Amino acid sequence: MNFQNMTSEARAALLSELQGQYQDFCAKGLKLDMSRGKPGADQLALSMELLDAALIAQDVKAQNGFDVRNYGVMDGIPECKALFAELLDVPAENLIVFGNSSLNVMYDYVAHCMTHGAGGTPWSRLPRVKFACPVPGYDRHFAILEYFGIEMVNVPMTAEGPDMDVLEQLVRDEDVRGMICVPKYSNPEGTTFSAQTVRRIAALKPAAKDFRIIWDNAYCVHDLGDTTDELLNVFEACAAQGSEDMIIEVASTSKISFPGSGVAVMAASAKNIADFKKQMFVQTIGHDKINQLRHARYFKDAAGIHAHMQRLRAILEPKFRAVLDALESELGGTGAAQWKTPNGGYFVSLDVLPGCAKRVCALCAEAGVVLTGAGATFPYGKDPQDSNIRIAPTFPPANELHIAMELLCLCVKLAALEKLS
Amino acid sequence: MNFQNMTSEARAALLSELQGQYQDFCAKGLKLDMSRGKPGADQLALSMELLDAALIAQDVKAQNGFDVRNYGVMDGIPECKALFAELLDVPAENLIVFGNSSLNVMYDYVAHCMTHGAGGTPWSRLPRVKFACPVPGYDRHFAILEYFGIEMVNVPMTAEGPDMDVLEQLVRDEDVRGMICVPKYSNPEGTTFSAQTVRRIAALKPAAKDFRIIWDNAYCVHDLGDTTDELLNVFEACAAQGSEDMIIEVASTSKISFPGSGVAVMAASAKNIADFKKQMFVQTIGHDKINQLRHARYFKDAAGIHAHMQRLRAILEPKFRAVLDALESELGGTGAAQWKTPNGGYFVSLDVLPGCAKRVCALCAEAGVVLTGAGATFPYGKDPQDSNIRIAPTFPPANELHIAMELLCLCVKLAALEKLS
Numbered sequence: 001m002n003f004q005n006m007t008s009e010a011r012a013a014l015l016s017e018l019q020g021q022y023q024d025f026c027a028k029g030l031k032l033d034m035s036r037g038k039p040g041a042d043q044l045a046l047s048m049e050l051l052d053a054a055l056i057a058q059d060v061k062a063q064n065g066f067d068v069r070n071y072g073v074m075d076g077i078p079e080c081k082a083l084f085a086e087l088l089d090v091p092a093e094n095l096i097v098f099g100n101s102s103l104n105v106m107y108d109y110v111a112h113c114m115t116h117g118a119g120g121t122p123w124s125r126l127p128r129v130k131f132a133c134p135v136p137g138y139d140r141h142f143a144i145l146e147y148f149g150i151e152m153v154n155v156p157m158t159a160e161g162p163d164m165d166v167l168e169q170l171v172r173d174e175d176v177r178g179m180i181c182v183p184k185y186s187n188p189e190g191t192t193f194s195a196q197t198v199r200r201i202a203a204l205k206p207a208a209k210d211f212r213i214i215w216d217n218a219y220c221v222h223d224l225g226d227t228t229d230e231l232l233n234v235f236e237a238c239a240a241q242g243s244e245d246m247i248i249e250v251a252s253t254s255k256i257s258f259p260g261s262g263v264a265v266m267a268a269s270a271k272n273i274a275d276f277k278k279q280m281f282v283q284t285i286g287h288d289k290i291n292q293l294r295h296a297r298y299f300k301d302a303a304g305i306h307a308h309m310q311r312l313r314a315i316l317e318p319k320f321r322a323v324l325d326a327l328e329s330e331l332g333g334t335g336a337a338q339w340k341t342p343n344g345g346y347f348v349s350l351d352v353l354p355g356c357a358k359r360v361c362a363l364c365a366e367a368g369v370v371l372t373g374a375g376a377t378f379p380y381g382k383d384p385q386d387s388n389i390r391i392a393p394t395f396p397p398a399n400e401l402h403i404a405m406e407l408l409c410l411c412v413k414l415a416a417l418e419k420l421s
Numbered sequence: 422m423n424f425q426n427m428t429s430e431a432r433a434a435l436l437s438e439l440q441g442q443y444q445d446f447c448a449k450g451l452k453l454d455m456s457r458g459k460p461g462a463d464q465l466a467l468s469m470e471l472l473d474a475a476l477i478a479q480d481v482k483a484q485n486g487f488d489v490r491n492y493g494v495m496d497g498i499p500e501c502k503a504l505f506a507e508l509l510d511v512p513a514e515n516l517i518v519f520g521n522s523s524l525n526v527m528y529d530y531v532a533h534c535m536t537h538g539a540g541g542t543p544w545s546r547l548p549r550v551k552f553a554c555p556v557p558g559y560d561r562h563f564a565i566l567e568y569f570g571i572e573m574v575n576v577p578m579t580a581e582g583p584d585m586d587v588l589e590q591l592v593r594d595e596d597v598r599g600m601i602c603v604p605k606y607s608n609p610e611g612t613t614f615s616a617q618t619v620r621r622i623a624a625l626k627p628a629a630k631d632f633r634i635i636w637d638n639a640y641c642v643h644d645l646g647d648t649t650d651e652l653l654n655v656f657e658a659c660a661a662q663g664s665e666d667m668i669i670e671v672a673s674t675s676k677i678s679f680p681g682s683g684v685a686v687m688a689a690s691a692k693n694i695a696d697f698k699k700q701m702f703v704q705t706i707g708h709d710k711i712n713q714l715r716h717a718r719y720f721k722d723a724a725g726i727h728a729h730m731q732r733l734r735a736i737l738e739p740k741f742r743a744v745l746d747a748l749e750s751e752l753g754g755t756g757a758a759q760w761k762t763p764n765g766g767y768f769v770s771l772d773v774l775p776g777c778a779k780r781v782c783a784l785c786a787e788a789g790v791v792l793t794g795a796g797a798t799f800p801y802g803k804d805p806q807d808s809n810i811r812i813a814p815t816f817p818p819a820n821e822l823h824i825a826m827e828l829l830c831l832c833v834k835l836a837a838l839e840k841l842s
Contacts, residue, residue: 036492044481044490051474051711060465069465071457071680099520100709107704111532115545115569124536124545140703147703148536259492261711282568283528285561288521288709290472290682 002335003416015417018410022367025407030368032404037187037346038395039255042315046308047257050298056290058297068289074280077289079296080263086302088220088251089233090267096276099287102252102264106180106214107144109248109266112279113177114148118210119245119275123150123177132170132179134162136349136377136388138187141180141216145379152379155179157186161193164200171206178212184231185219188349188377188390190342192229202237204246215249221309222255223344224317235267244269253295255346256305256312263295319393322401323348330409336416348391349377350408356415357386363411369404423756424837436838439831443788446828451789453825458608458767459816460676463736467729468678471719477711479718489710495701498710500717501684507723509641509672510654511688517697520708523673523685527601527635528565530669530687533700534598535569539631540666540696544571544598553591553600555583557770557798557809559608562601562637566800573800576600578607582614585621592627599633605652606640609770609798609811611763613650623658625667636670642730643676644765645738656688665690674716676767677726677733684716740814743822744769751830757837769812770798771829777836778807784832790825 003011060067062077075081076097085092098105114124123129130151133142137157145152153170155162162181170176183193193201201213215234223229238244247269253262266276299305324341327350331337338351352360357374364371372390375381391408393401424432483489483498496502497518506513519526535545544550551572554563558578566573574591576583583602591597604614614622622634636655644650659665668690674683687697720726745762748771752758759772773781778795785792793811796802812829814822 038492041488041491044488047490048474048478051477053469053472053474056472057469067462067465069468069679069682070462071459071675101705101707104705111536114536115532140706143703147700254492258490258711260707261490261709279568282561282564284522284525286522286681288682288712290679291709291712 002333003420004335008421011417011420015414015421018414018417021410022363022414025367025410028368030403030407032369032396032400034392034396034404035370035372036395037255037392039259040315040395040397043312043394044258046311050257050294055294055297062289062293066289068293071285073289074284074286075277076265076287077292077296080292083296083299083301083305084251084265084267087305088217088249088265088267090235090249094235094267094270094273096266096273096280097287097292098264098266100254100260100262100264100291102216102218102250102254103140105250105264105266106141106216108279108283109214109276110144110148110150112276113210113212116279118177118212119271120210126175128175130173130176132162132167132176133379134179134181134186135379136188136383136390137180138182138216139372139376139381141214142379145180154379154384157189157191159191161191161197164197168200168204171204171208171211174207176206177208177210178214180214180216182216182218183234184217184229185222185342185345187218187345188347188388189340190345190347190349191340192231192343195232198232198234198237202234202241202243204243206246211246212248213246215247217249217251218255219345220251221305222346223309224313224320225343227343229343245271248272256308257295261291263292316394319398319401320348322398323391323393323405326402326405326409330406331412334413334416337412346392346394348393350389350391350412351387352389352412353416353419354385354387356412356419357383357389359415359418360389360408360411363414364408367407367411369407371408423754424841425756429842432838432841436835436842439835439838442831443784443835446788446831449789451824451828453790453817453821455813455817455825456791456793457816458676458813460680461736461816461818464733464815465679467732471678471715476715476718483710483714487710489714492706494710495705495707496698497686497708498713498717501713504717504720504722504726505672505686505688508726509638509670509686509688511656511670515656515688515691515694517687517694517701518708518713519685519687521675521681521683521685521712523637523639523671523675524561526671526685526687527562527637529700529704530635530697531565531569531571533697534631534633537700539598539633540692541631547596549596551594551597553583553588553597554800555600555602555607556800557609557804557811558601559603559637560793560797560802562635563800566601571598575800575805578610578612580612582612582618585618589621589625592625592629592632595628597627598629598631599635601635601637603637603639604655605638605650606643606763606766608639608766609768609809610761611766611768611770612761613652613764616653619653619655619658623655623662623664625664627667632667633669634667636668638670638672639676640766641672642726643767644730645734645741646764648764650764666692669693677729678716682712684713737815740819740822741769743819744812744814744826747823747826747830751827752833755834755837758833767813767815769814771810771812771833772808773810773833774837774840775806775808777833777840778804778810780836780839781810781829781832784835785829788828788832790828792829
């Protein structure tokens with residue numbers, strides 16, 4: 001029954017009952033971590049063949065004849081470029097293959113814009129730099145922008161991606177130099193930008209001529225069920241508008257092979273690739289080509305990656321189902337929270353009653369379950385509604401996940417009843 | 422016989438004879454590359470066991486209990502820190518283990534100083550930033566400084582390291598914010614800073630309170646013969662002066678295991694480590710810990726690395742001997758060039774007659790042997806004497822090295838005779 005429709009006596013009785021249950025939880029001495037989108041050990045085990053020495057020893061040379069063990073080939077070996085070109089549906093010449101972290105690539109790109117500009121004045125010399133940030137979003141994106149003193153402006157997410165009316169208005173401000181977003185299975189909501197949204201993004205006419213969109217396609221192949229989302233190829237949409245220079249796409253195998261030991265990639269226009277290579281040439285002789293070759297030879301092609309993702313999905317899908325089942329059975333009809341069922345990605349986004357998210361996280365923490373901090377999904381850690389909580393179901397084993405979700409739902413109800421009292 | 426002491430007729434006759442030899446070389450259609458300090462394939466073969474999957478599969482957890490395949494442990498796994506702590510003789514807590522490139526670490530550190538400062542004002546907001554550059558030096562160091570608009574000031578190298586009288590004078594200028602150097606088996610001369618030099622460096626009292634020395638200890642274990650150089654521990658020297666914050670030491674296994682697939686490290690004061698970690702926390706979740714664990718388990722300890730270096734030395738020492746023998750037999754007594762016999766490192770530094778280095782490199786290139794470009798060992802590519810040539814003997818197989826050296830010596834003589842004519 002919807003909490004709002006209950007009598008205050010009934011709410012008080014329920015609160016008291018739930019407080020008892022909460023005390024029982026506290027007594028259990030739990031110590032569970034649902035704070036980050038980390039793969040579980042069972043997922044990691046599926047990639048162990050990637051470490052097979054024979055993958056390299058069979059032939060230490062990449063397709064271009066370079067010994068991958070030695071210096072050289074700054075922008076990535078051809079077979080690894082080909083793998084990502086097929087996966088992301090972009091020409092290989094528009095790709096750079098990096099080291100282990102697309103986060104690092106995004107950081108480096110923003111740092112590059114600060115010190116050397118994105119074709120225009122270095123951003124550090126501008127009086128003000130702002131970025132549009134679809135919210136809720138990814139805390140580590142916001143951390144990069146904050147670190148460089150870039151002012152973040154919230155743009156609400158809709159079911160189709162960022163609210164384009166708001167964004168179109170915003171980019172008329174020349175201080176707004178870019179946007180950072182996860183266009184497919186977004187972090188945390190699992191929203192995929194609609195074709196119409198991608199087309200409107202491609203058609204943006206920002207006042208800033210060096211406006212850049214960091215298109216973090218982190219979950220490009222991370223489907224969870226049979227119903228999958230399709231993301232329009234942003235470069236094709238941009239080609240129709242001549243706006244390819246706006247897009248800096250990144251992706252990685254962090255949640256395909258090994259987090260921290262995968263391969264990251266940037267896809268961008270010829271102009272942007274050439275511009276960024278000027279920095280790379282100073283920054284490094286090259287990234288880990290042995291690891292690039294491992295990935296290229298193990299996965300072989302996009303089909304190889306998709307087949308691998310199916311095996312990972314078999315592990316992930318029950319975890320997401322457990323989360324959604326718990327939410328439905330415990331919170332359905334209470335009016336205490338809202339959530340969406342994502343078709344992919346790494347998170348379930350939960351919106352509790354306004355003003356309750358911090359309380360829910362605090363209650364959970366006190367009982368031994370760490371969630372992503374309330375507010376983390378907004379710039380500066382400030383959720384204006386104090387409502388959004390990111391659930392990361394992938395890391396805990398199934399039994400722990402069940403207990404954690406039971407506690408989380410209990411805390412959501414407790415916070416809601418406290419608020420309504 | 423010294424060319425200068427020859428009659429002009431004798432010089433003309435010799436020049437004519439050598440020109441004939443040079444034409445014969447040109448007719449051979451050589452295509453050899455001695456431009457970079459790359460290990461040869463025979464060296465790389467000695468590290469192939471490092472790729473053994475069992476090194477990881479035996480236990481995927483690092484000593485701190487973290488699964489190295491997953492996210493986390495931003496500053497490096499404990500066993501890898503311990504390995505470098507022993508090797509560099511610094512406390513493990515003063516170390517950060519990175520990804521595959523110490524060049525990238527140095528770039529990131531300078532970028533960090535530009536945008537966020539080294540404890541003071543961000544360098545990009547200062548009217549002028551200068552760095553002391555011992556010359557000849559490493560072109561990629563100079564490229565980083567040039568990229569960020571840092572003005573480079575040459576400091577001559579002596580047999581004991583940078584000319585300290587010059588350096589002590591220079592750091593009185595507050596615009597001089599740092600120095601970048603290779604203190605052991607320097608690139609290209611193979612000079613190791615004397616204990617006295619290290620002590621005088623530690624005792625520097627720069628006008629700039631955030632003066633930083635990038636101490637690129639790239640060749641810390643790269644001995645070539647039985648006579649080895651010892652480098653005083655710079656942090657111990659600084660401790661006596663309270664100047665530890667001046668030093669940012671870096672090193673890597675690029676020329677121990679695999680270039681591009683090794684592990685890099687920074688050693689610095691507690692203050693500098695804490696400061697840099699603030700950036701790292703935004704920049705990355707962590708570096709490749711699987712590769713860190715590979716290195717830690719394969720080499721085990723400093724003794725393991727030293728034993729490995731002995732095996733590499735057995736390959737390198739004959740190559741260096743071939744270079745030095747060729748120089749001695751072809752150029753000894755001619756007065757056309759000077760060189761030193763390094764006890765370690767990756768290069769032989771050759772000083773030809775002033776005004777002749779570019780000519781020598783051009784002659785070699787025309788005959789099919791690519792050397793490091795003349796001038797590369799100086800900031801802005803400008804060797805004031807046009808005299809220094811860096812010889813990189815490690816990459817070519819022995820037979821190619823012999824031919825390349827024969828040609829190089831011939832070109833040195835040709836250029837000298839042309840000049841004296």
